[in-house]
Amino acid sequence: MPSSRLSPRRELATATGDQRSSAETRPDAPGLLSIAAVERDTGLLKDTLRVWEKRYGFPQPLRDANGERIYPREQVERLRQIRRLMDQGHRPGKLFAASPTDFAALLVQSDAPAALPAEAQRMLGLLQASAADALRSALQERLQTLGLEDFVLHFAIPLSIAIGAAWARGEMEVAHEHLYTEQMQNLLRATINALPIRAGSPRVLLTTFPNELHSLGLLFAQALLASHGAACTSLGAQTPLEDIRKTAQNGGFDVILLSFSGAFPARAAFSGLRILAADLAPGTQIWAGGRHLADKPAVIDGVRYLAGMADTLLALQDWHATPPS
Template sequence: MTNSVDLDVSALMSIAAVERDCGLAKDTLRVWERRYGFPQPLRDAHDERRYPADQVAKLRLLRRLIDTGHRPGKIVGHSMEDLLALLRGPEAHGPEPESPAAREVLARLAAHDAERLRDFLAALLTRTGLRAFAAEIAPQLAHAVGAAWARGELEIHQEHLFTEQFATVLRGAINAALGAGAPRDRPRVLLSTLPQEPHALGLLMAEAMFVLEGCRCISLGVQTPAPDIATAARAHGADILALSFSAMAPAAQAQAGLAELRAATPAAMEIWAGGACPGLRAQPGVMVVRGLDSIGPAVAAWRLRTGSSQAPR
C-alpha cells in the first residue's frame, strides 16, 4: 500500500520520471507494487505517486539484472547488497572485471566526451570488423555501461549518450556495407519492434548480422504498431519479418504481438523473433532465433528451404 503524506516532493521522482530514468514502464511499476510490495511510493497532495531516491536506485539495479535474464519475482524482494552481488556475479568480490575497451568507454562517458567516445568506437569497429563488433563487442560494452549505470557510477544521460554514439557508428558501418556493391536480393528482411519495446541497439545489431549475410534489409526502427508492421512487410515484399524483444519485454505481450502479426501476414512470409526476453518462445509460424550468431545459419537454412541462390557477402 502507498503512503499519503504531506511532504516536500521536490526531492522525489514522479512515475514518469522513474520510467525515463530506469527504463521501466509505468504499468510495470504499478504491477510490481501490487504483486511484490515494491516499490512503495509516497503520495503527494494530488494522490500522485512519488518515489524516493533509494527506491529509484534499487529499481535501476533491478532493471539491469532483468536485462541479464533474472526474473522479477525472484529478485524484487532482495536487498541492495544482494542485488549488487548478483550483478557482479557469484564469484566476484568486487566490481565485475571490465575489458580494456569497456574501461575506455566508461572513462570517456565519465568525461562527457562524445566526440572521443565516437572516435574510439569507430576505431574499435575498424580493428575488429563489423561482424565481431556487432555480435561480440556491442553486447559486452552495453552490459558494462548498463552495470555502471545500475551501480550509480553513470547518470541516465550518459547511458543514453553511449547508446546514441554506438548507434551512430554501427549505422555508419551498416550503410558502408550496403554501399560496397555486393548484390542483395533474397531474403528481404523487414526489422522492427512492437510498441512498448524501445530498445534499439538489439535491433541494429541484428540488422548488421543480416546485412553481413547478403540480405536486403528494411528497418522501421522501434515501437511500430503491429498493423503497421504487417502493412509495411507486405508493401516491401518481405521474405522474413524480424522482431527484437529485450529482457524487459513482457512475455505475454510479446507472444500476443507475434500471434497478431502471424495472422496479419502471408503464410509464406516467415516471422523470426529474437532477443533476451526470457519468455520468448516459438509458436505456429514463428521461429525464435537465439543469439546474434544464430542469424547466419538461420539465413543459410532459409536459402536451402526456398532454393534461393543468393550468396552471403
Template sequence: MTTVSLLSIAETERESGIHRDTLRVWERRYGFPAPLRNERGERAYTDGQLNRLRLLKQLLDCGMRPAKIIHLDENTLRQLANQLNETTPVPALVDSLLEALIVGPRRSLEQQLEELLQKNGLRNFLIEVVAPMNHAVGDAWFSGRIGVLDEHYYSEVVIRLLNAELSRMSKNSGYPRVLLTTLPGEQHGIGLLMAACMLCLEGAETFSLGVQTPLDEIVRGAVESQCNIVGLSCSEYMNRRTISSQLVRLRKLLPAKTSIWAGGSGVSKIQYLPTNIQLFAELHQIPSAIEAVKNKVI
C-alpha cells in the same frame, strides 16, 4: 530551497524497464514504490526510487522474486547486483571502453570505437565490441555507475557509426526481405541497427520502421512490403512477460508464411513460444539462419 526532481509513471517505466502496471501492483502489495503526487494528483517518483527500481529489475531478470528483495535498501540491492555481475567477467577491451565512457573525455570513447571499427571490420566490430559493450553499459546503468547522459551518449555514438556503415552498403534487392522494428514499449534502437548491418552483410534486404511500431502496423508493413521475416529487437529494459505475450499476439496476426525473428537480451530466457518464432541469443547466429532460409528456396 532545493528542488526535488520527480518523474512521471511513464518516465519511471521507461527509465527502470518495469511496466507501469507492475509499479501499481507493487505499490498496493508491498508498499514500494510509494510515489508522491504532483499538482494534478498524478504519481510522481523520486530519483532514489528509480535507482532502487533499476536494481530490482536487474535482480528479477536473474530469477529473484520481488517479495524476497523489494524491501531491501539501495545499498543491499547494489551489493547483490554487484555479486551477480562479478560472475560474468567483462573483456578487457570492453572494460577500457566503459572506463572511457565513465571517466572521459567523451571524445576518447568515440575515437576508440571508430578505430576499432576500421581495424576489425563491421562484422567483428558488431560481435566482439558493440554486443558486449551494450551489456556492460546496461549493467553500469542499472547499477548506477553511469547516468542517463552517459547511456544516451554511448547510444548516439554507436548509432551514428552503424548508420554510416549502412549507408555505404549496396541498396540492391536481396533475399530474404526482412522488416525490422521493435515492439510497442521498446524504445531502444541500437539492436535494430546491429541486426540491419548483419543482415545486409549476408545479402538480405531490410526495411526499418524504427522503434515502437503497433502490432497491426507491423503486420501491414510486412504484408505490403512482401517481407519473408519480421525482425524484432528486444532489450533487457523490457519485461519478458510483455515480450512473450506480444510475440504470441503478433504471430496470430501475421500470415503463416511470414516468420518472426526476435533477438536481444530481452529474449534470452523466454521459452515455449509458438512455432515460426525464432529467438536469437547472439548476433553470430544470424548468418547461419539466413543461409538456412536461402537453402529452402533452392
C-alpha cells in the same frame, strides 16, 4: 491564435507517449522527483509505484505541501536496481523481502562479469569522462580493425551490456548512456548505409511489437545482416501489429525480423507471431529474436527463433542454403 510548431515531433510521440505537464519534470528541485518523473526514469507505471508502496512499504517517498509524492534520488536508484533484477526474472516479492546482503549479492551476480575486451573497458572510462570525440574515434577505430561483424558481436554487444550494468549500479549518468547510444547509432547507421546489397540476398524487414523499445538491439541485428549483403529495412521500434502486416505484404519482403526483450510477455509474443504468420505471403519467413522465447518456443509455421545475436547470421546462412523462392 494558435502558434504553429516548427517541426514535427510525432515520430516519438507515437513511440512513447509525450506528456505535457510541467510539474512532473520541473527542472528545479535537485535530488527530488515527482511520481511522473520516476515513471519516466524507471519505466515503472505510476500505479505500480503506488501499489508497491502500499504492499511492500517501498518506495517510501516524502510528500510535498500538496500531499504529493516526492522521491529522493536514492530511492529512485534502488528502484532501477529492482527493475533490472526483475528484467532478469526475479520477482518483486522476493526482492523486497531479501536482506540487504542477499540483495547486494544478486546485484553483483547479475553484472555479467563476462569477458569484456580491454578496449571496451577503456571506452567505459571515456564515456564516464564524457569524452565524446575520443569515444567517437575510438569506436570508429575498433570498427575499422574488427570489421562490422566482429565489432557488433564481440565488442558492441558486450559493451552495451556492461554499460547497462554500470548504469544500474549507479555509476553512470543518463547523459552518459545517451551519449553512448548516439555515437553508436551514428557509427552503425553510417556504416550500414554505405554497404552494398548483394544480389540474391533476402529482403528483410526489421521491427519490434508495440511495447518493445530496445532500439539498439534492433540496430545491431540490422548491422549483422547488412554486413552480409542483406537488404534491410527497419521500422524502428514499436510498430503496431496491423501495420507490420500491411508493410510486409506491400513490400515483398523475404524475412520479417522481430526482436523481443525479456520484459515482453512471452504469451503476447507468441499470440502476435501466430497472427502475423497466419497470412504471410508464401515463401516469407519470420525470425523472432529474444532468448526467453527460444527457451520454450511455440511451434508456429513459418517462424524461426533466434536464441542470440549470433543466430541471426546462422539463419541467414540457412536461408541462402535453401532459398524458399
